Amino acid sequence: MRYMLIIHNDPDLHPIPGSAEWDQLMADYGEFSKQLVEQGHTFTGDPLNDPSTATTVRVRDGETLTVDGPFAETKEWMSGYYIVDFDNLDQALRCAAMIPSAKFGSVEVRPVAEM
Amino acid sequence: MLARLIRILGDFDLAEDALQDAWVAASTTWPTRGVPDNPAGWLVTTARRKAVDRLRSVAASERRQRAWGELSITWDIGDGSQPIPDDRLRLIFTCCHPALGLEAQVALTLRSLGGLSTGEVASAFLISEPALAQRVVRAKRKIRQAGIAYRVPSPGELPERLAAVLAVIYLIFNAGYLKSSGPELVDVDLCDEALRLCGVVIDLLPDEPEPLALAAMMWFQDARRAARVDADGVPVTLEEQDRSRWDGAGLATGLDLLERAHRAGPSGPYGLKASIAALHVAAPRSDLTDWGAIVRLYDRLLEWEPTAVVRLNRAVAVAMADSPAAGLALIEQPGLADELVGYHLYEATRADLLRRSGRLDEAAASYRRARAQTDNRAEHRFIDRRLRQLADPAPR
Numbered sequence: 001m002r003y004m005l006i007i008h009n010d011p012d013l014h015p016i017p018g019s020a021e022w023d024q025l026m027a028d029y030g031e032f033s034k035q036l037v038e039q040g041h042t043f044t045g046d047p048l049n050d051p052s053t054a055t056t057v058r059v060r061d062g063e064t065l066t067v068d069g070p071f072a073e074t075k076e077w078m079s080g081y082y083i084v085d086f087d088n089l090d091q092a093l094r095c096a097a098m099i100p101s102a103k104f105g106s107v108e109v110r111p112v113a114e115m
Numbered sequence: 116m117l118a119r120l121i122r123i124l125g126d127f128d129l130a131e132d133a134l135q136d137a138w139v140a141a142s143t144t145w146p147t148r149g150v151p152d153n154p155a156g157w158l159v160t161t162a163r164r165k166a167v168d169r170l171r172s173v174a175a176s177e178r179r180q181r182a183w184g185e186l187s188i189t190w191d192i193g194d195g196s197q198p199i200p201d202d203r204l205r206l207i208f209t210c211c212h213p214a215l216g217l218e219a220q221v222a223l224t225l226r227s228l229g230g231l232s233t234g235e236v237a238s239a240f241l242i243s244e245p246a247l248a249q250r251v252v253r254a255k256r257k258i259r260q261a262g263i264a265y266r267v268p269s270p271g272e273l274p275e276r277l278a279a280v281l282a283v284i285y286l287i288f289n290a291g292y293l294k295s296s297g298p299e300l301v302d303v304d305l306c307d308e309a310l311r312l313c314g315v316v317i318d319l320l321p322d323e324p325e326p327l328a329l330a331a332m333m334w335f336q337d338a339r340r341a342a343r344v345d346a347d348g349v350p351v352t353l354e355e356q357d358r359s360r361w362d363g364a365g366l367a368t369g370l371d372l373l374e375r376a377h378r379a380g381p382s383g384p385y386g387l388k389a390s391i392a393a394l395h396v397a398a399p400r401s402d403l404t405d406w407g408a409i410v411r412l413y414d415r416l417l418e419w420e421p422t423a424v425v426r427l428n429r430a431v432a433v434a435m436a437d438s439p440a441a442g443l444a445l446i447e448q449p450g451l452a453d454e455l456v457g458y459h460l461y462e463a464t465r466a467d468l469l470r471r472s473g474r475l476d477e478a479a480a481s482y483r484r485a486r487a488q489t490d491n492r493a494e495h496r497f498i499d500r501r502l503r504q505l506a507d508p509a510p511r
Contacts, residue, residue, distance in 0.1 A: 001262045086262070087264070088264035089261050089264065090263075090264060090268070090272070111260060
């Protein structure tokens with residue numbers, strides 16, 4: 001069963017790019033991806049650029065509305081995702097806890113709806 | 116099996132007891148009452164015993180099987196593929212999975228393991244039957260859609276998951292406890308259910324100390340039922356309770372369970388809370404309580420649960436072990452005060468310590484603030500009594 005692990009960033013707690021903590025975080029992510037491969041999980045995943053690079057599109061009554069910024073102006077913002085195949089939720093939750101950003105932000109675990 | 120017949124009545128939260136002269140937290144969720152003990156109490160006891168018998172009958176196990184039909188879980192009727200004890204363990208851990216909301220965990224546990232009907236569970240928690248049925252339906256849907264597996268957690272997961280199971284059981288117990296005495300005949304005794312469920316967990320995980328400690332705690336709490344409320348239905352603090360009204364057999368059962376818990380392994384939070392309760396129980400008079408030992412147990416409990424409420428309870432123990440001023444110094448620390456703003460037991464505790472310090476005007480002001488922070492009538496009456504005592508202190 002596929003799960004999306006949606007990583008939410010808390011900017012107050014997140015390491016600053018360029019710092020030693022940041023370098024460690026990147027190394028940890030490398031290690032995490034390596035472990036997924038070693039454990040034989042099928043997965044995809046990408047980091048996202050920060051919300052200042054976002055643009056939000058809505059179509060209402062045939063009219064397209066384009067707005068600068070992310071969908072929701074919240075303190076925590078979506079910073080990346082993985083989509084991984086697991087046997088059950090417990091596996092997905094264990095994996096989510098190992099995502100390096102889980103220490104600073106949160107990871108939402110939601111099953112992919114298989115059509 | 117641990118399951119025994121439990122007597123009726125009562126409404127104290129064990130952790131709050133240690134607050135001593137402060138206040139019984141359990142009163143906050145008490146339905147508004149004022150009814151004293153009742154001669155029909157004996158009849159109610161008998162009725163509840165019959166209810167337990169009914170629940171254990173074959174009819175109950177068939178209801179459980181039907182309820183879980185869509186998840187294909189074999190229950191009491193083993194099909195040979197899984198031993199029955201493991202099946203119950205899988206069921207308990209599935210019902211209490213942290214991915215489900217707490218209310219859903221409680222509803223599922225009572226429906227699936229307790230064999231209670233939707234109507235029985237709904238009335239026990241004072242919600243409508245359709246509302247409870249919806250809750251159960253949504254929980255089962257989540258189990259299916261999110262892929263919650265029907266399994267016993269691995270050893271690495273077990274401590275945390277077991278704590279979740281015990282929290283649900285204790286919640287059920289307190290819900291039963293707070294349905295206080297009264298003339299109504301209740302079909303189901305939640306305290307009975309909680310003790311029975313705890314007994315199942317103990318049977319299935321006999322080497323774990325925490326389930327044994329929780330059972331001990333519940334027995335201690337239950338043993339004090341008759342003394343917790345006075346003739347007018349107003350809660351009586353632990354310090355002022357008539358200890359001759361405590362049930363000796365129940366206390367002995369609790370102490371035996373705690374002893375077994377200590378032999379089984381190092382104490383976790385329930386082990387520590389049960390040990391605190393045991394120290395209260397061991398004192399023939401409240402002024403003979405070993406408060407120093409209680410303070411040290413709270414020190415250890417804070418390592419597990421570094422919460423404001425535990426710090427508050429510890430401050431009360433310090434007040435009793437050292438002096439009210441020492442306790443006040445602790446609870447008036449800005450960090451603690453800020454965290455507990457609006458929590459009426461904070462003001463009530465402060466009021467009590469001020470009272471013991473002889474600062475009567477300040478105590479009265481604090482009691483009045485506490486009173487304003489709660490809607491519970493029984494609590495109001497308790498506080499009003501304290502205010503009267505402050506205005507006109509008479510020899511006790």
